[in-house]
Amino acid sequence: MTKTITIEPLTRIEGHGKITLFLNENGSVDNALFHVTQFRGFEKLSEGRRFREMPSLMARVCGICPVAHLMAGAKACDEILAVQIPKTGYMIRESITLAQMIQSHALSFFYLSAPDFVMGMDADPMERNVLGMLTKEPQMVTDGITLRKFGQSIIAMLAGQRVHPAGIIAGGVNEPCSQETRDTILAQIPEMIRITERNLDWFKRTLNPTGRSLRVTEFRDEIRTFANMKSLFMGMVNDEGELDFYGGKLRFVDSARNIVVDNIHTDDYAKYIGEKVEKWSYLKFPYFKPQGYPQGMYRVGPLARLNVVDRCGTPQADLELVEFRGLASGAVLSSFYYHYARLIEILYSLEKLEQLMSDPQILGKHVRAMAGPNSPEGIGVAEAPRGTLIHHYKVDENGIMQWANLIIATGHNNLVMNKGVLQVARHFIKDNKIEEGMLNRIEAVIRAFDPCLSCSTHAAGKMPLMVELRSKEGEILDTVSRGSA
Amino acid sequence: MSSSVNIITLTIDEKQVGARENQTILEVARENGVEIPTMCELKGLTPSGGCRMCVVEVAGIPKLLPACMTTVSEGMVVTTNSERLKKLRKNILELFFSERNHICAVCASNGFCELQLMAQKVEMSHVHYPYLYPHCEVDASHNRFVLDHNRCILCTRCVRVCDEIEGSHTLDIKGRGIEAQVITDMDQPWGDSETCTLCGKCVHVCPTGALIERGMAVGEMSKRKQLLPYLTQMREVKT
Numbered sequence: 001m002t003k004t005i006t007i008e009p010l011t012r013i014e015g016h017g018k019i020t021l022f023l024n025e026n027g028s029v030d031n032a033l034f035h036v037t038q039f040r041g042f043e044k045l046s047e048g049r050r051f052r053e054m055p056s057l058m059a060r061v062c063g064i065c066p067v068a069h070l071m072a073g074a075k076a077c078d079e080i081l082a083v084q085i086p087k088t089g090y091m092i093r094e095s096i097t098l099a100q101m102i103q104s105h106a107l108s109f110f111y112l113s114a115p116d117f118v119m120g121m122d123a124d125p126m127e128r129n130v131l132g133m134l135t136k137e138p139q140m141v142t143d144g145i146t147l148r149k150f151g152q153s154i155i156a157m158l159a160g161q162r163v164h165p166a167g168i169i170a171g172g173v174n175e176p177c178s179q180e181t182r183d184t185i186l187a188q189i190p191e192m193i194r195i196t197e198r199n200l201d202w203f204k205r206t207l208n209p210t211g212r213s214l215r216v217t218e219f220r221d222e223i224r225t226f227a228n229m230k231s232l233f234m235g236m237v238n239d240e241g242e243l244d245f246y247g248g249k250l251r252f253v254d255s256a257r258n259i260v261v262d263n264i265h266t267d268d269y270a271k272y273i274g275e276k277v278e279k280w281s282y283l284k285f286p287y288f289k290p291q292g293y294p295q296g297m298y299r300v301g302p303l304a305r306l307n308v309v310d311r312c313g314t315p316q317a318d319l320e321l322v323e324f325r326g327l328a329s330g331a332v333l334s335s336f337y338y339h340y341a342r343l344i345e346i347l348y349s350l351e352k353l354e355q356l357m358s359d360p361q362i363l364g365k366h367v368r369a370m371a372g373p374n375s376p377e378g379i380g381v382a383e384a385p386r387g388t389l390i391h392h393y394k395v396d397e398n399g400i401m402q403w404a405n406l407i408i409a410t411g412h413n414n415l416v417m418n419k420g421v422l423q424v425a426r427h428f429i430k431d432n433k434i435e436e437g438m439l440n441r442i443e444a445v446i447r448a449f450d451p452c453l454s455c456s457t458h459a460a461g462k463m464p465l466m467v468e469l470r471s472k473e474g475e476i477l478d479t480v481s482r483g484s485a
Numbered sequence: 486m487s488s489s490v491n492i493i494t495l496t497i498d499e500k501q502v503g504a505r506e507n508q509t510i511l512e513v514a515r516e517n518g519v520e521i522p523t524m525c526e527l528k529g530l531t532p533s534g535g536c537r538m539c540v541v542e543v544a545g546i547p548k549l550l551p552a553c554m555t556t557v558s559e560g561m562v563v564t565t566n567s568e569r570l571k572k573l574r575k576n577i578l579e580l581f582f583s584e585r586n587h588i589c590a591v592c593a594s595n596g597f598c599e600l601q602l603m604a605q606k607v608e609m610s611h612v613h614y615p616y617l618y619p620h621c622e623v624d625a626s627h628n629r630f631v632l633d634h635n636r637c638i639l640c641t642r643c644v645r646v647c648d649e650i651e652g653s654h655t656l657d658i659k660g661r662g663i664e665a666q667v668i669t670d671m672d673q674p675w676g677d678s679e680t681c682t683l684c685g686k687c688v689h690v691c692p693t694g695a696l697i698e699r700g701m702a703v704g705e706m707s708k709r710k711q712l713l714p715y716l717t718q719m720r721e722v723k724t
Binding site: 048049050052053055056057060164166169170174370372398399400 | 593622628699700704
């Protein structure tokens, strides 16, 4: 008899999701759907507002990565003003972006995902959380909190407040960086780098306890099945092919790390990225247009960025990248390694931040370009912690919003997340029997992408997961659910 | 020079006070350190009594009276801060919030808004009335200022300052009750106005983010109302 399994709610991710698994007559998994079950409609409610409100308005999409929305929104507004923002303003925005990357990656790795590695994938959910980690790895908990606090404090110092800061505005930023702020940030960076290295070493040791090969690990099954598949990868790189979260151009590579398209000006995103709507999810399915839907499946985010770049562009992160690249001959394909990539990106962000803060220009006073609306359209692209974020606005001659489109990082990963769930489910469901730990693995594969469903549908709410088992005829046969952690 | 103004005595919040007979309860209360909340009133402009925040209880009169419009009389006993008044003021404020779309987080006047400050002052924690979410336009046609009807509380300070101080009467009100709306000239886009002198007084007397200078980002629009009494004095000297 055919069955359908639904997982709802999903835990320790941001937003509302549900998973349905379809079993065939033989009791193995036929198909898996990852539904995003919430809707907000930010694009619609922005219509009729002044474009200058857009960065702050769109930042309300999310409390975890508001800075990414502020950046993409402000960049779109810069295009409407048709200005080039002052160098110091650019550097301050870049610094805030890096601070956001540090705090959000720290949240994803230490708070949300590390409990799976420290306590074990099959540990009791009551213990498999950041508080449970206090008993086994108290230093890691402190490290996570310290790193996150550091990132948040920079956002507060440079942009006004930790969450939804108002300092990132059309034309630049509203306050220059004071010498005191610069010194405070610089003084803390060496300690933050030590913390990151300590945890990178811990993660690598955990993956590779024998010291022989990363392929011999207690997470072997997870590495093999966590959306480990061929796909394209997209990310922003600068003119030298290095990581650039704020101002780069888009690049697509394939699973062999061959460049498919390079140097895409962010204004041309629509030539390469299409969006498909499926009736069973509020989250749209972006795809690489030249390859069509659904073949043009691609990933964004830390793993994708490290696959896309030639190098990071900072010394220690580049050394780590070389080691990371040793995991595969082409692109690193298992989405399990998003966690690893996240730690390398924290290291890069700290080093890059140190470079920016050491440049005397960061203390410049000219941080904002003044202008009125000069262009009817603006596109802003920035790398959010979860991947490339695109804001596209159209305004009338007075700067009143007429239309908006947002493509969110989690959206880009939607196709791969769906296939990842299918891959894990196929591995852990055999002969009509749900293997112990299947639910944990399915949650964990989604968690690896650090999705933000609130962002992706621009929707609010807690993030619970439920699995529903359905017959071919649609009858619910079994339900496994868990409250939000 | 002799003055023929009669001095009277009255009681405000159990305090015996003296006043000139043509003064309003609000003026006398302020002179004697009694604070009565106001929204539409602004020193230097003719009171209009529209917001009803300053309502007070007067012994012997069953209905509540606006302190800004009611002149004092001999032996009057005024209560400005009873539990009933506190509750009513909170309700009035909640009605302001429910009537239009006041989204503080993305407003240019966030942090400088009198409506926001008043809500904090009267400890308004919720809006108990259903929000109306009206569809209101933003008039950004003027090359220096923006009029956002979503944020307007119809206090008419802008209308009064434009008429009484600047003398151009560009701004006025159309419609009645909940349908009322500030207009420029003959309900034309502000940018097409032939009477607007671009003086900006309306912007600086506006208590909320309904009138702002163009180009202001979120939380940047502070208002400079302190110039108004000086301008009023200048007008009085001229007349």
